Amino acid sequence: MDYRPLGSTGLEVSSLGLGTAQIGLRYGADPVEPPAAAESIRLLRRAAELGINYFDTAPAYGDIEPLVGEALEPIRPRPVIGTKLNICDKDGPFTGDDLRNRMSESVDGSLRKLRIECIDLLQIHSAPSPFVTDELLAVMDELSSSGKVLHWGATTYGEEPPLEALTAGGRFRTVQIAYSLLDRTLERRVIPRLHEEGVGLILRSMFLQGALSPVWTKLPEKLQDLRGACSKVADVAQQMGVPMSELALRYAAFQPRPAVAVFGTISIDEIDSNVAVVEAGPLPDDVIETLNAITLEDESQLNPGTWGHLD
Numbered sequence: 001m002d003y004r005p006l007g008s009t010g011l012e013v014s015s016l017g018l019g020t021a022q023i024g025l026r027y028g029a030d031p032v033e034p035p036a037a038a039e040s041i042r043l044l045r046r047a048a049e050l051g052i053n054y055f056d057t058a059p060a061y062g063d064i065e066p067l068v069g070e071a072l073e074p075i076r077p078r079p080v081i082g083t084k085l086n087i088c089d090k091d092g093p094f095t096g097d098d099l100r101n102r103m104s105e106s107v108d109g110s111l112r113k114l115r116i117e118c119i120d121l122l123q124i125h126s127a128p129s130p131f132v133t134d135e136l137l138a139v140m141d142e143l144s145s146s147g148k149v150l151h152w153g154a155t156t157y158g159e160e161p162p163l164e165a166l167t168a169g170g171r172f173r174t175v176q177i178a179y180s181l182l183d184r185t186l187e188r189r190v191i192p193r194l195h196e197e198g199v200g201l202i203l204r205s206m207f208l209q210g211a212l213s214p215v216w217t218k219l220p221e222k223l224q225d226l227r228g229a230c231s232k233v234a235d236v237a238q239q240m241g242v243p244m245s246e247l248a249l250r251y252a253a254f255q256p257r258p259a260v261a262v263f264g265t266i267s268i269d270e271i272d273s274n275v276a277v278v279e280a281g282p283l284p285d286d287v288i289e290t291l292n293a294i295t296l297e298d299e300s301q302l303n304p305g306t307w308g309h310l311d
Contacts, residue, residue, distance in 0.1 A: 001051030001275065004258040007200025009151045009173045011080050011120065015253050016278050017054035018047045018271070019204065019264040024057075024064030027264065035266050037067055044071035046268050048079055050275045054260050056176075056202070057114075058084035058125055059106060065113035073115045082174075082202070083110045084125035084155060087136065093128060095135060103139050107148050121174060123153040129160040132168045140171060153202070157303075162190050166197055174200035176262075180208045181251040181291050182229055183302040191257060201259035206252035209304040213245050220308070226301040232294045240287065246277050251291060254282035 002015040021027040023040050035043065044055070044067065057068050065083065072079050085106040087093055094102050110119060122143075124131065131154070143149045153174030156162045165172040175194055177186050183205070194201060207213060216230035230244075237244045253261040263274055283291075300306060 001279070003053075004260070005200075006054075006080075006121075006202075006260065007173055008198035009121070009200055011151070011200075013054040013080055013260045014052050015260065016052055016274060017056055017082075017202070017260040017262040018044070018052050019262040020044075020055065020057040020064045020068060021061045022264040022266050023067070024062035027061075032266065034062070040064075040067045040266075041071040043266065043268050043271065044068060045075070047271050048072065048075050050271065052271075052275070053077075053079040054082065054262070055079055056082045056204075056262050059110060059113075060084065060086065060125060065110055069113050069115035080120045081114060081116065082121035082123055082153065083114065083119060084123045085110070086125045087131065088126075088128055093131065093133075099135055100139050100142075103143065107143055111148060118147055119149050121151045121153050122149045123155050123174070123176060125155055127154040127156050127161045127165070129158070130164060131161060132164050137168060137171060153200070155202075155204075159186065159190055162186070163193060166193060166199070170197075172199065174202055176202035176204055178205040178302075179203040179252060179255070180206045180212060181233065181248055182208060182212065182226075182294065182296065184292075185299055185302070195257045201257060203252055203255070203259050203261045205304070206261050206263065207245060207248050208302070211304075212248040213243070216244075223301050223307065225296050225298045229294050229296050233291065236287065236290055236294075246280075247283065247287075247291065249274055249277050250280065250283045251288065253278050 003012045004015060006013045023034055025034060055068055057064055059065060085103055140152055151173045152171050154165050154172050155176040162175045162177060165175050179186060211230055212233060219227045233247060234244055237247050265271060
């Protein structure tokens with residue numbers, strides 16, 4: 001397993017990270033029931049055994065934090081855990097004492113469930129735009145000074161929130177973004193800026209929530225542009241004699257700027273397979289060139305939030 005610095009945090013993370021949303025709840029374009037607790041713990045420990053040392057979780061992912069805590073507690077050196085907290089509800093961002101109390105309660109709950117004394121990386125979950133306020137930064141500073149949070153990050157959608165994170169005086173040491181061989185929109189403005197500022201990149205959705213797999217055939221006709229692009233990727237995979245998912249994984253894991261590419265699964269076999277795929281190294285230059293030529297006219301179709309249920 002390749003290890004690389006997570007921006008300027010001082011943390012060394014594996015090129016592959018394990019996301020835990022699917023372990024905690026029904027998630028993705030083709031959702032299935034999460035595994036039982038014992039199987040979840042076995043899966044998490046298998047990932048660590050194979051060298052994955054970044055685990056991405058959240059209180060919003062069902063009852064997953066206690067399982068992550070139980071699974072990883074005995075492992076040495078201890079893996080890096082990135083969890084999250086919400087600063088919004090359906091009415092918008094919290095403010096005042098409500099913001100402080102909710103953030104403090106979320107942190108204390110994550111510490112207890114994860115069985116740790118300090119959170120390696122605490123990410124503002126689905127950061128809205130705008131989200132950087134003096135109130136938020138003050139509470140973040142308090143939690144850092146208390147020794148409960150080592151580093152702060154943000155999970156984001158679109159261009160504005162990750163760029164806004166750069167306005168917070170260096171407090172946000174990582175930014176998590178959606179990135180795949182089809183969704184390269186953030187390469188234009190966002191990724192170069194984050195890299196220049198020493199912000200660690202965490203890549204999610206490298207399989208585009210299953211679209212970069214045989215699931216693409218389930219995409220409805222309203223996503224015709226996306227279906228066409230996926231069909232072209234499938235043709236490239238067939239010519240190489242590899243699964244579409246291998247193209248997607250190797251493309252994201254070896255994008256030009258160091259990052260940790262997070263995948264989710266409920267299958268130990270998939271963990272074994274994904275680690276083996278990454279150990280095969282980057283894709284050949286000519287394949288990357290071919291994949292880079294596949295684009296969508298309607299980039300809004302890259303947002304799984306617009307897809308609806310896939311039958």
